[in-house]
Amino acid sequence: MKTVFTLPWRVIALCCAIFYFPLTTHAQIGMGPRQNSYTQSFDGLPATGTATWKSGQEYFPGWAVYRTKGDTIITANTGQGNTGGLYSYGATGSTDRALGSLASTNAGQFTYNLLLQNNTGSPIKSVEVDYTGEQWRISNITAPQHVLSFWYAITSDPASVNTTPTNNKGWTEVPELKFYGPKFYSAGGPVNGNAAENRALLHHIIQTEIPEGHYLMLRWKDADETEADHGLALDDVTVTWHAQAVDMPAPLPVELAYFNVSIKGTQVELQWQTASEDQNSHFVVERSHDGKTYEGIGMVAGHGTTAQTTNYTYVDQVPLAGTSYYRLKQVDEDESYTYSKIVSVNRKVAQQVSVYPTITNGELQVKSGVRLQQAMVVDAVGRKLLEQQLQQITPSHTLDVSRLERGTYVLVLLDEGGKRHVSRFVRR
Numbered sequence: 001m002k003t004v005f006t007l008p009w010r011v012i013a014l015c016c017a018i019f020y021f022p023l024t025t026h027a028q029i030g031m032g033p034r035q036n037s038y039t040q041s042f043d044g045l046p047a048t049g050t051a052t053w054k055s056g057q058e059y060f061p062g063w064a065v066y067r068t069k070g071d072t073i074i075t076a077n078t079g080q081g082n083t084g085g086l087y088s089y090g091a092t093g094s095t096d097r098a099l100g101s102l103a104s105t106n107a108g109q110f111t112y113n114l115l116l117q118n119n120t121g122s123p124i125k126s127v128e129v130d131y132t133g134e135q136w137r138i139s140n141i142t143a144p145q146h147v148l149s150f151w152y153a154i155t156s157d158p159a160s161v162n163t164t165p166t167n168n169k170g171w172t173e174v175p176e177l178k179f180y181g182p183k184f185y186s187a188g189g190p191v192n193g194n195a196a197e198n199r200a201l202l203h204h205i206i207q208t209e210i211p212e213g214h215y216l217m218l219r220w221k222d223a224d225e226t227e228a229d230h231g232l233a234l235d236d237v238t239v240t241w242h243a244q245a246v247d248m249p250a251p252l253p254v255e256l257a258y259f260n261v262s263i264k265g266t267q268v269e270l271q272w273q274t275a276s277e278d279q280n281s282h283f284v285v286e287r288s289h290d291g292k293t294y295e296g297i298g299m300v301a302g303h304g305t306t307a308q309t310t311n312y313t314y315v316d317q318v319p320l321a322g323t324s325y326y327r328l329k330q331v332d333e334d335e336s337y338t339y340s341k342i343v344s345v346n347r348k349v350a351q352q353v354s355v356y357p358t359i360t361n362g363e364l365q366v367k368s369g370v371r372l373q374q375a376m377v378v379d380a381v382g383r384k385l386l387e388q389q390l391q392q393i394t395p396s397h398t399l400d401v402s403r404l405e406r407g408t409y410v411l412v413l414l415d416e417g418g419k420r421h422v423s424r425f426v427r428r
Contacts, residue, residue, distance in 0.1 A: 032250030080188025100233025133179025134193035137231030150177035152386035362402030
């Protein structure tokens with residue numbers, strides 16, 4: 001005999017509802033044992049028009065935006081737009097994007113959240129966070145400096161952490177990773193967030209323990225601040241994790257009053273001042289093209305131990321094109337050393353000269369739209385290794401670099417107007 005079970009209609013309706021409305025789940029970035037870093041460039045954000053990014057949902061794996069108001073879109077913006085909302089900042093039509101927002105009474109406040117999980121098989125003891133803060137808009141002349149603040153939380157259950165932008169309970173703020181917008185109390189309008197003067201590279205090591213299987217939650221918070229908000233954004237986020245504690249470079253043992261960089265014609269000038277020094281042997285000036293990998297390009301002698309104010313200047317005579325980053329490596333008399341903050345500068349150089357191949361076994365080919373007089377090859381610390389006079393009337397030149405040892409070098413070409421054209425190449 002067949003037995004038939006009959007369910008009440010309310011139970012049937014409930015079951016249908018459960019299957020019709022799936023549970024919302026969030027992916028997380030795995031912090032694995034083999035690859036100990038993660039990077040997000042945000043270049044997948046829309047370069048034109050709009051896209052849907054609802055509060056609490058992900059656009060990229062691990063990345064969710066939380067809002068205090070109900071808008072659901074992200075809009076491509078060059079800094080022209082002044083309406084509150086979530087934005088994909090960048091130059092017109094460019095795929096180089098940054099994630100930002102304009103908090104306001106109507107649009108609410110925002111946080112950009114990243115979820116990671118420790119899958120290394122052991123506790124994580126420290127986490128390095130690097131990112132670039134960018135400013136794409138000045139709201140108006142009465143608005144003070146605004147910020148993107150940075151917070152983190154560690155938990156066994158991400159759902160237990162309050163993600164409301166106005167609620168900080170359970171979150172720990174990291175002041176060293178707070179991005180201060182560089183432009184304020186100025187006439188309102190768009191600014192180029194990719195320009196060196198409108199961006200900053202931030203780096204800090206968080207000393208904390210993340211048990212195996214637990215989650216690390218990171219968030220950048222754009223609060224609704226005094227006056228209309230400036231257009232701030234983040235770009236090029238890198239998170240690196242370590243099974244052991246990693247110390248941050250200690251402050252300079254000298255009292256550094258300031259450290260500035262500026263463009264002087266075809267060269268870059270660095271100036272810094274110390275208010276006092278204690279057993280200061282010398283400074284090594286270090287330069288980077290990406291803000292991560294640095295090389296020494298020169299040395300400046302220190303003044304030992306002194307309580308007097310001391311001014312220093314170093315000129316980078318063969319600077320890189322585009323954005324360059326500089327820092328000071330201060331070396332004590334006992335050869336211990338510490339690092340300064342990082343400063344950056346952007347040199348826009350017209351591409352009138354091309355050099356190829358950039359990785360060579362022995363020869364470099366030079367094609368020039370201007371008349372060249374001289375070619376020099378210098379190493380990473382500025383020592384001249386090769387020098388060759390060039391025939392001005394010839395647009396093409398072949399340079400023999402086969403006698404150089406393997407390594408990275410700088411080629412300096414001097415045209416008839418005295419202008420320098422600088423390229424980097426690798427001798428393989």
